[in-house]
Amino acid sequence: xxxxxxxxxxxxxxxxxxxxxxxxxxxxxxxxxxxxxxxxxxxxxxxxxxxxxxxxxxxxxxxxxxxxxxxxxxxxxxxxxxxxxxxxxxxxxxxxxxxxxxxxxxxxxxxxxxxxxxxxxxxxxxxxxxxxxxxxxxxxxxxxxxxxxxxxxxxxxxxxxxxxxxxxxxxxxxxxxxxxxxxxxxxxxxxxxxxxxxxxxxxxxxxxxxxxxxxxxxxxxxxxxxxxxxxxxxxxxxxxxxxxxxxxxxxxxxxxxxxxxxxxxxxxxxxxxxxxxxxxxxxxxxxxxxxxxxxxxxxxxxxxxxxxxxx
Numbered sequence: 001x002x003x004x005x006x007x008x009x010x011x012x013x014x015x016x017x018x019x020x021x022x023x024x025x026x027x028x029x030x031x032x033x034x035x036x037x038x039x040x041x042x043x044x045x046x047x048x049x050x051x052x053x054x055x056x057x058x059x060x061x062x063x064x065x066x067x068x069x070x071x072x073x074x075x076x077x078x079x080x081x082x083x084x085x086x087x088x089x090x091x092x093x094x095x096x097x098x099x100x101x102x103x104x105x106x107x108x109x110x111x112x113x114x115x116x117x118x119x120x121x122x123x124x125x126x127x128x129x130x131x132x133x134x135x136x137x138x139x140x141x142x143x144x145x146x147x148x149x150x151x152x153x154x155x156x157x158x159x160x161x162x163x164x165x166x167x168x169x170x171x172x173x174x175x176x177x178x179x180x181x182x183x184x185x186x187x188x189x190x191x192x193x194x195x196x197x198x199x200x201x202x203x204x205x206x207x208x209x210x211x212x213x214x215x216x217x218x219x220x221x222x223x224x225x226x227x228x229x230x231x232x233x234x235x236x237x238x239x240x241x242x243x244x245x246x247x248x249x250x251x252x253x254x255x256x257x258x259x260x261x262x263x264x265x266x267x268x269x270x271x272x273x274x275x276x277x278x279x280x281x282x283x284x285x286x287x288x289x290x291x292x293x294x295x296x297x298x299x300x301x302x303x304x305x306x307x308x309x310x311x
Contacts, residue, residue, distance in 0.1 A: 005034070006044045015052050022052065028065060030055055030072060061085055091127070094166040105170035128163050131180070135161045138183040142192045149206045160276070162283045175282040182276060195265065203251035212245035220295045230301035239302040259306055266300040 012019045025031040026042060031052055033042035044052075051072070058068045063085060106116045139153050139160075160183075164176050182188065200206075219238050228234050240254075243262065247254035274297075 004046050008042045011044045014049060017052060017056060025055060030069060097166045098168060101168050105173055132161045134183050141189045142196050144193055148196060148200045152206050162280050172283050175279040179279050205249045209249035212249055216242040217295050220299050224298060230298050235302035236305060239299060239306060242299055
């Protein structure tokens, strides 16, 4: 049986693709004609019809000619390419939904301000992946000059990296923008770097410190559940134990100087740390008015009466 052949005009009618476009694909090497007539007219086979359908489908989903050429030459798996394209489209759709949410929130104001425009810019230009890079940069800067454990740093990055929902609320949009401002604040980075340098010395034992912190926080939560106040005798006992355990982890004496250091760190960093946790809670959809950081507030309040004890 003779194989069916088509001129370029017939192929255009069969496929709905213009002659000009078919000629372009042919000249680009994507759709070389099966043969040519003695008059040098292009002639296409039934296989070329299917090939043109594939090219058109791949173009319709946004693939470039270079990628299509690799697929047709079997240098790229069609499954892999379509999977990558799907992920890219899903990310693009999520980004557009975020833009729409910000626009809706901005348009609720009868007279948008420059602050609204900055918020719009922040949310529309900073993806979740890009935000993670900012968090990683923040901790790289904080760890600069300090002997910070890599595992500890990775744990902090994971705990500090937020996710902006695909369709965020106005509160989540504001939280995203505020978090961006915090981790890109150069003065805050410098302050945290100095703190890390003082803490992460050669003598510091991060595992012992983490164990001490987890043990203390568990006792604080139990005391809070029992209604114990920070100025109670039971609170003082927990505070003394925390002072001793943390001092041991840092190879320091649990004396007045170390107590002053603890309280000074709390005074300097607690408000910003709590605010960060509240903003993360907003992005997760949790109640922002919850007890974020209340355990640390309790234990530091419990440590204050120790200042009155004899040195």
